[in-house]
Amino acid sequence: MQIETLGPRTPEPAIMEYVLPVAQHNALITAAYRKRGYTQEESTLATKCCQMASWNGIKTHNGIKALHLDDSLGSGRRPDPGCVPGAAIEKIPGRFKAAQQWNAHRKLGQAVAFEAMETAMKLADEFGVGIVSVDNAFHYLWGGGYVMDAARKGYIAYTNCTAALAEVVPFGGKYPTLGTNPHSWGFPTVDTLGYPIVIDWATSTIAMGRVQQFVREGKQLPPQSAVDKDGNITTDPNKVYALLPFGAHKGYGMALIDELYSAYIGGSAPTLRCRPELAGKGEKICPTFFFQAIHPDALSAGHFAHGRTQKQNVQGVIDDILGHGNDKCMLPGQLEAEFAKRSAKHDGLLFTEAEIAEFTKIGAEIGIAIDATKLEKA
């Protein structure tokens, strides 16, 4: 079966990579956050997310991206920083036992997200399902990381958020009024597959970062992925003004879900999000987060074929899906797991020369030297 559209993230081509030891990476990222004024705890949790992303081969959401986000939209944004070092989460008193509502007061996204997902898991332990909604959020970098972490701890986890900027045109429209609004689901399949199934993607056909990559490489975009300034579909990356949802009206619906959750939580107009220069007094410009955890026992009706356990049943279903000649199929999360094995084998985080150059720049800002010549090569 040939697929003409862009497939999922594929492994990087076999180019030379450096092995950055985890301790060295973490010291660097933590120091960079500390220098920006974040507390030790915030910086440690921010670093944990970056480490997990790079360990699993997520090139688009690593420490380089995290610090760039903080500079452009976070504590570095002037006027009106989108992220406030040391901010405290306000837990709004509510009448619901399995649902919490938080005002993050623009606290660092990764720190908020780890705590929110932990809270959702605790609620799920008691109630079967738990949800945490977060208003006045910043950016949580990599949604897949939180559901992967929760899935490793045994839960069926889900998160969505509103992306920073409205870059996506609703189906049938011409102006970008939706974020690239991602959805992330994790399933606790470590015992059966060796890794959690993690379904994690944005609701645009491609990311804006990918468009820049196509410009650099002189390539045409895949069909149905972007529009020019007049709202006409284009495959010329130089003409791209806004992105299209994946899967026509279906992806549009999925992008809309994040905006609606956000609207119920407390988020305001998508086109004002992260755009303080456009927002008047009394406006709100922050993204929102939503987290959910389900205890797998809370789904089980306790009656599996052939007297299987729940885990054996999940294994049987996966075997059936990948059987019948479908052995070339991949499961979502498999590429990440394969990359993580390479990370483990080399006992460190694998970065390209260009990435190491970025880390070197970050190091220079804070007086930590990264000497590429001293790093092992993978």
Place this chain on the structure above:
Amino acid sequence: MQIETLGPRTPEPAIMEYVLPVAQHNALITAAYRKRGYTQEESTLATKCCQMASWNGIKTHNGIKALHLDDSLGSGRRPDPGCVPGAAIEKIPGRFKAAQQWNAHRKLGQAVAFEAMETAMKLADEFGVGIVSVDNAFHYLWGGGYVMDAARKGYIAYTNCTAALAEVVPFGGKYPTLGTNPHSWGFPTVDTLGYPIVIDWATSTIAMGRVQQFVREGKQLPPQSAVDKDGNITTDPNKVYALLPFGAHKGYGMALIDELYSAYIGGSAPTLRCRPELAGKGEKICPTFFFQAIHPDALSAGHFAHGRTQKQNVQGVIDDILGHGNDKCMLPGQLEAEFAKRSAKHDGLLFTEAEIAEFTKIGAEIGIAIDATKLEKA
């Protein structure tokens, strides 16, 4: 903006329709279910779902389809009927307060689904969120109906289920091992829009019923929608052996979600589902359902821009999405709402001549005459 792929359900072309009064439709469908052995309560709830579907213009999931499903996969299937008239739901005792697990013992799907969604709403009233998982289910006809009903009652609702047959090839594979596995979300926007937003679709690019329609009409399929018996992509509807997920790996992930929920609930191998002739002793062949309701107050952090209420905030977000020249965009659920207005205007359910002929056949089975010449025309 021109879209080359299949868009959402479009209004039927302006052909002559008959107005079947709701009472007459309901008497017919209820009698047909009663004749098959279903209880009065089951038959009434089955009819309610059919009525709602036709009222909202859902041509693919109406009373004709419901009775056909019962004949082919339900109480009429020999051997091993997939649906058992008068079966009782067994509520499995569990330790979780906001989650229930039911064994439907193959009870009629619509009756189970209405009760499950009601239960999820009651749980949401107390806990903020409630979930109900259903094992040994039949077919619930139209998932959009249950979330629409819950959204009209004020909840953010969600359901997924495993579709009867494995007709969809996983991304990168060649053999169908996934159902067309739908997802349905409803949002309580009646106060703001006049109708609930309902996002409701299968995870295949097209439905198998659509393929038959293309054969009849001598048309080619849209790209990336189906494969032939060798697993190669085809646009010739005569060569279709199996369907493809929408949106490549993203739609594949969404189809997989339903199979995984099912696996945790109690569903078995997808390729055995609804295929008693393939399933050995000790196997399970029924679909599963999952329902979730969230009380909108359980999402609210209570802090909306410009002192808006939550509802005003939702309105503001929707206005922004459909603003900026996007006035030609539609919201999911809008077409259904427009059809419902036509139904209300004509004070009945609107059916084509071919559909009325089907109802006439159903009537003949049970001794109820439908005289098309006596029906008003719309």
